[in-house]
Amino acid sequence: MKQQINHASSYEEIDSLGLLHSLWQQKWLIIISVLxxxxxxAFTKPAYEVQAWILPADTPNIDTFNYEREVRFSHLPKPFGIDTTYNIFPHDLFAESTKYNLARTFIPLLQSKYDFYKNDIENLDKFQLFYPDGVIKPSDLSKKLWF
Known part of the structure; x- marks a missing residue:
């Protein structure tokens, strides 16, 4: 019986010099394609749009979080409230438009609590909400702060 020698491993190897030689022969095609x-x-506008919505936590979510916090971390001083939870949001937001949209969504929720005037919500672009450190203090929401 004759044994057939299998040279499949020699066909599976990549010839690096042959690959570089064939790429060098096609260099102008590669350069033109890349350019x-x-x-x-560089000259086309993106054909996509990204939107994100961040909603403030409501009372049942905060209560659930506080319950878990009491069970796991009973040494922490006080539970979170709506004000504390909301102050976390603007601290991490970067875009001014995102801050604006978040405030536009959140202020109507606070309207009854802080006795806002109806025209304050309509003139929100004139209403200064975000301080340089990015935190809104609920006590400041009850005052009119104009530019």
Missing amino acids: TASAYI
Whole structure:
């Protein structure tokens, strides 16, 4: 019986020099393709839109969080309230439009609590809500702060 020698391993190897040689022969095609793609990316507007909604936590969610906090971390001083929870949101937001939209959503929820005037919500762009440190204090929401 003859044994057939299998040389499959020699066909599976990549010839690095042959690959580099074939790429070098096609260098102008590669350069033109990269330049065309770069020009396309540079001169076209993105065809996508991203939207995100951040809603403040409501009382049942905060109560659930406080219950878990009491069970696991009973040494912490006081439970979170709506004010404390809301102050976490603007601290981590970066875009002014996101802050604006969050405030536009959240202020109507606080309207009855802090006795806002109806025109304050309509003139929200004139209403200064966010301080340089990015935190809204509920005591300041009851005052009119104009630019």
